[in-house]
Amino acid sequence: MTRPSSKRRDTIAQALDGLTDGAAIMVGGFGLCGNPEALIQGVLDAGARDLTLISNNSGNMGKGLALWLRAGIVRRVICSYIGNNEDLHRLMAAGAVEVEITPQGTLVERMRAAGAGIPAFYTPTGVGTVVADGKETREINGRTYLLEHALHADFALIRAQRADAFGNLRFWRTARNFSPVMATAARVTVAEVDHLLPNGAIDPDDVHLPGLYVQRLVEVTQHEDPFEYRTTRPRPDAGA
């Protein structure tokens, strides 16, 4: 039961084997929360270029996927929010990166559809807005909907808290976000995990993402996990 899984990779380079120029890559995380930090650096080290990056924010504050943007290895970005990702603002304004901005719910539902064998679906989101430009609309039960299509990728790079050898994953709190959905939509999913455990370490009822969606696992014990906005309140006086 505890024999080494064939999904385990010892190095980041091995985990990213076959990632070529021009690949479409989904990267998990909401802003900098839940980023696969070592895999992001690894793509840079591997020298892949001309990438299509599919990620909700595609970096922020010069960190995370902003590394790819600064290195000039991204040709196209599909995201929902730019915010204060100055690198993306600059490259978009300069015409150096093509940017497709999609409603967040549509972005993730397109991934879910890709993973679930649904080639297209109707959604109310974006009707009557620029998002509807060039898209088919249809009235169903008296309401107008847009047709949106499945969004696939060559690779999904995600971060999880715990994995077992088969690749069953658990995520911590809101670091889950897009990661399990991206894993279903990519041809090859690589999970960067804090803890790689033997099969049996995660109860069947406690699995967030079943292992059949994960092709490779790499254990990375150290992460920066940067804060974007460290908001707190004063601790009530504990006495003493």
Add this chain to the structure above:
Amino acid sequence: MTRPSSKRRDTIAQALDGLTDGAAIMVGGFGLCGNPEALIQGVLDAGARDLTLISNNSGNMGKGLALWLRAGIVRRVICSYIGNNEDLHRLMAAGAVEVEITPQGTLVERMRAAGAGIPAFYTPTGVGTVVADGKETREINGRTYLLEHALHADFALIRAQRADAFGNLRFWRTARNFSPVMATAARVTVAEVDHLLPNGAIDPDDVHLPGLYVQRLVEVTQHEDPFEYRTTRPRPDAGA
């Protein structure tokens, strides 16, 4: 934190309040596994009639939802499999119950769509079969797909192993099946739970179905949980 939830109902009758003749009711379970046994009996006791029953098997071996069929309170069934549900075979043959048989994956995806605000989606399942009769087909990226529509219900009656006061649910093993999906697709979801616990008893990362999908909770500690096929293998001699 542990004040009684307003979702808690003390009796089955209270939990089913407002369930009227002609209602469309989804009932969780795969065959007899994971049935809300007390709620099934409760609908019978409440005297509701002329029901549309949406459930994968709609009873079996005279048990579970077969009680409704025998009592003649069901007008229409939407299911995926009849198998050895003799009551349904008999009523269908007699024309006493209208039966719509749907591929199992399409059935549950239609519920998921209803819950997720997706009015319609394309699926490969059923293309070129009787399931496609009268349905729109469409070629997308060189493959033919069927258009299927969201399936809503008035009530969902489900069974769970553990609930907290807000209605967060956990299911046990394969008793989960359709239940969490049905909960998203119904106007009123009633959960029959083995254990009703205070908020905080289920870790946020361990919730199978978030509580916003559950409108009413009723604790039922005793269940028959019948076996359909009790298959075993001999226990190896343990010595002694």
Add this chain to the structure above:
Amino acid sequence: MTFSKQDIARRAAQEIPPGSVVNLGIGLPTLVADFIPPGSDVWLHSENGLLGMGPFPFEGDEDPQLINAGKQTVTVLPGGSTFDSAASFAMIRGGHVDLAILGAMQVSQHGDLANWAIPGGRVMGIGGAMDLASGARRILVLTTHTTKDNEPKLVAACDYPLTAVRAVARVITDLAVLDCTPEGFRLVELAPDVSLQQLRQATGAPILTP
């Protein structure tokens, strides 16, 4: 005396029915959380995958993997749950979020909402705005009544890029509480010492009085 930001947030909190699931947008709507009465069984939804969002953590307890949609560190209350983004937006799109309280750049009398891009301005992105505006059961907008240049934000028809059409039910501004109707904004409540004339002058659409 006009409504302060705090007043707007306090007034908005009165719009939240007990037991409901509410999504608070970034900015002014975030302040509403401070005015929800304890024990009212209100569950805050954050579209990055959290229901049952609690207050900011105590100093030293902040977790970079527990944030809200504004990327601020938060906490999770007992009874809260985490889930992936597809599940989170299924809740929104499927009408399971009872109320979304959003900011706005423009709102039309018909309830059209513009809150994601200024023409000619820098595009910040759409994020969850379009899903929330078209998916939540009820949309409440909190905004200043006019721009910094004294242009009305409540208008007959939006000329900013739209977020959703026929979406907003009610608007709370520094001057008034108003409902969207095809005929104009229907006055619900005036801020203290604000006159109807003042309100009309600051609004780019008809004001209907009860």
Add this chain to the structure above:
Amino acid sequence: MTFSKQDIARRAAQEIPPGSVVNLGIGLPTLVADFIPPGSDVWLHSENGLLGMGPFPFEGDEDPQLINAGKQTVTVLPGGSTFDSAASFAMIRGGHVDLAILGAMQVSQHGDLANWAIPGGRVMGIGGAMDLASGARRILVLTTHTTKDNEPKLVAACDYPLTAVRAVARVITDLAVLDCTPEGFRLVELAPDVSLQQLRQATGAPILTP
């Protein structure tokens, strides 16, 4: 000597690549589980919401809430997982199940499959059959070569109600292993002592030899 049911199941097990995810249909396909070599890292998927299905439980350990799609009590292996039906069929429809091994009433040379209803017979229902047949990456069919009345089940075109079109890759029967092609069934392997002539007589479509 034709292939016995055990032979068919043993031969089918050879079609399973190590590390793959496999769904076994009810009946003959269920027997295949007994022939999967230990340590081959094969993960059995059951469409009612289980991946990593193990053998039947020891007497006394059976759990009515842990069953397979045939409603038999089963176990779950270390590394297994449970999930809801929508997630389970997303795996199937999305092509994440590498191989489905199914029974059949008829298979056409083109790979059309009929396995859910006999014309004029009692309808047992569709269950997961259509989803599996159109969604799994590869479809292997196990069946007797002919019906009890000696009618061929491998035909040029199915006249039973279809489960899926152009779906089946390979068929294993008591007489042979055959691949579906538009021109006919291509012979892969004959059962011991079965002649090509015998096979052709029992088949309702052309047999192509390698």
